[in-house]
Every structure is written in structure tokens, then in C-alpha cells.
Amino acid sequence: MAQYDAIIIGAGMSGLAAGIRLAMFDKKVVILEKHVIPGGLNSYYSRRIPETKELINFDVGLHALTNFARPRAKGKPFTKLLKQLRIPYDAFKLKEQSHSVIQFKSAALKFSNELELLRSEIAKVFPTEIDNFDRFTRYIEEYNEVDLQAQYVSARGVMRQYFKEELLQEMIIAPLLIYGSAWENDMDFSQFAIMFKSLYLEGFSRPEGGVRTIIDLLINRYKELGGELRYRANVESIVVKDRVQGVSLKNGEFLETKKILSSAGLPETFSMVNKETEFKPQVGKLSFTESIYLLKDKTPLKDFAATIVFYNSTDKYHYRKPNELIDSSSAVFCLPDNYERENTEGHATVRVTNMANYDLWKELDRKTYLSKKELVFEQAKELGAKLLGGPMDVVFKDVFTPTTVERYTKHFQGTVYGSSTKLRDGKTEIPGLYIIGTDQGFLGIVGSILSGISMANLHGLMENN
């Protein structure tokens, strides 16, 4: 029978990072991944363009790597991550965003990797609020958002203490909600602070080659440290007596361990435990559709430099599970080609994310499902035409729905930001069972990687010795 110091469930960002930390210090560790490729919620795939037969790579998940930091920047999350994984800065080949835009009905604010742009935009559009914005920024800079004991505090409540203009509050919180909140319309202030820093104070970049560059770096690092990774490894149950005993796989194999770090999600992890517990974590309500399309060439981008547009057709931002298939009143519009561009040749990629209702997608029959996907794409194309201001010559398109997310990630109801119950210290009521990744509570790709690192440090390296 195979015995391990630790078993990690899921080869996403957090699982791979945790695996690297444990393998680095000679722990015998295996990562169990259900899917045939790594990455989890941030993954990749390739498709051929029907007409030209060109093979194109697409990212799933990642619009942007948040937490941009320059080489050797002190005390930044991204720099910490590099040190802990011992990966050199240059290996990520980061390309910075040009700028992004928060575009509401009656105002727009640009921001970039320099805080000054957002400051000057606010000073221009909301002149009475700029001092408040500076005070608020200072408060967040000093806030310890990674305190593992922090209790839930409403982010909107804190914002109201600093700002008067409702529209400005809506505009500031909108990108932070859609880039990571598991709660509807509001978020925990410590998560808000993480997101505020990672989006507005640090900013966006994208590795050359997209998310695959990050995944390959993590996989190679893990393997060179001697870590074991199994694909198509289906966990039948997490076997618990007084503490964790091991994992049974669907193929009948039993893997013995005293420690499991699960990135499967909190409700998903507990559904695998072979023992009844009182603990009933909430399945998060938030899921999304994502439309990806390729334009024949980059001409429409000639006069459009923005990397990401957080679009909202009204002045009130609704972040919630919609009552229809998708909420088309708002969207995140991303142009991956508008990170530092290497060339003007080739196709332009457009990605459009909308909030979506899992239940409504789930109940569709096959034929209706396909026609509704077509409608989602048409709306994404319309938004593209509106923002880019011209006809759209689309040569390839694809749409993901909440059921696609569910199928590939096994997250219940296709949730993207996990459960609304978070376990900040990673500890569950079951000795030896720990939660890493989104449901531990750090956000984004950098957050997920740091989650894997810090939980592996805390529960895999420090405690047992």
C-alpha cells in the first residue's frame, strides 16, 4: 500500500504550489487530479480555426495576473511567491497591461499599474472625493488582510465611512467583486483589501504564452523536486476515523496518509469524507459564462488600447446570480492582445464574461443549450462592436457556461469563486484535513498560489516536524 506524508487533491494553482513546498523539504507527496490536464479553474485548451486550420491556444480563467510587481519589489505578494517557490522573476515573462477601464453609464475611470492614473481620473470625475480616496488607500495599505483570524466585515460598510458619492463606490467595488467575490453584492473587507491592493495598487500583467506559462513553471518545479502527480485520479472517498487515514480512489486503490490538503472546494471536499458531519458549507452562487472569439486581424484594436473593460450599462452594479441565463447588463471585456503587444500581425482575441445562473443552464435540453450559447455569443459580439466601434469579422468562437465549469473543475454548480464559507486557517473539524485554494480565502491566481504555499507551510512543514 502506498504511503505519503501528504496527499494533495487537485492540480490547480494552490495544489501545485503546496506540492512544491512539501517536495522541496523532502516530504513524500502526491497530487491527485481528476482531469487529464492541470490548472483547475485556470487552465488552457487549443482549437483549430475551421477555415484556415490554424491551431490556437486559449486560456480559461485567467484574464489577468493580478498583483503585478517589478523585479525585487519589497514585501509584495508576487515577490513572496517567487521566493517561496524559488522561481526566478524572468521565468514568468510578464507583459504589463496598457490600462483598464471601469465603464459605467454616466462615468468611466481608467486605471493602470501606476496608482497615479486612477488618482488623476478620480480627481477629474469626482473632485470632492479625491482626499477621501487617498485616506482610504492609506487605510488599506496599512490593513493586515492576511490575518488568518479576521472576522467578516462588510466592505461596502467600510467604504461608506470614507466616501459620499455612491457612483464612485459602485465603480471601485465592481472589478473587485467580479474578480473574486464568493458573496453576492458585497464582500468581506479583508478580501476587499486583498483585491484592492492586487488590482489598483499593484495591477495587471499576463505571462507571455498565457496561463500555460505559469502552469508549466509550477509543474516543472514540482517534478524536478521529485513530486508525484497523477491525472485521471478520481477520489472515491476521504477515509476518516479519529483523524484522516487516507484516500480511496475509484480504481480501488487506497493511499495512506495522515494529511490531506484539498483544493477541491469546501462543500466538494466534505462530500468526499466517508463520515457524516454536522458541517454544511454553502455552495457559492456565483458562476459565469465566458465567450471567447477571434477576430480576423488586429485592425479593430488599432485605436483601442484598453486591456480590460469592466462594463456596466447602468450606474448601479448588481453582482449576483441573475434570474435569467445571463446578466447582459454588465460584463468583463478582455483583450489579451492589449498587454504589451509584440506584433500587430495575427488574430485578435476577445473574451467576454457575464454573470450566469447555473440552475437555468443546467435544466436546458441539448438543443436549447446550444442555441442559448449562440445568443450569449451574439451579445458578446455586440458588446465588442459597441466598445471597439466597428464591424466584427469573427473567425472562431466558443462559449463556456456554468455547466462547462462544473464538468471540467467538478466544482458544485460551476462556482468559480468557491463557497461563501471560507476557512482562513485552512483547518477543518477533521484532524489532518486541510483546505487550500479559493475556499481558504485568498483570491486570484497569486492568491491561490500563496494559499497553497502558506497552508503547506503551516500544516505540512511547521506542525509535524
Add this chain to the structure above:
Amino acid sequence: MSTENVKQIVLDIIADVAPDEELDGLNAAESLRDQLDLDSMDFLDIVMELRKRHKVEVPAEDYPKLATLDSCVEYLTPKFVS
């Protein structure tokens, strides 16, 4: 093992744990944290490397004894001898 050797061992580990830090001209009597960008995660790595490379154990309650280069040497040298 001489104190000079132990000092070099600690410096070698810091150089690997925090490759971007400039270690020349470090004041051995002053706090490492004040002079270098080291956080608790980096200190954990120093402890883990001591165990991995030299089989030297540093229990969590003794972490404060690694505060300066001098205190590291003072605390670790007897462990290397035994």
C-alpha cells in the same frame, strides 16, 4: 565547527532563500529583518534548510534566537558540534 563556519552556513542559506538580497556589509549584531526583506515565510525556509542540509533542528519556540547573524551563530554552533 567554528563560529566562522556556522556564520557562512547561515549566509549561504539566506542567499538561497532570498536571492535578491545584498548580503555584503550585513551588520551581524543588528536584526536580519531590519536589514533584509525577510518575513516569517523566509525564516521558516532558513529553519527548513538547516534541517535539510545539516540535520539541525530549530523548534518553533526558538525562532526568536535567529534574529541576528550573531545570535544565529551563538544559538546554532553548539547544535553543529553535537
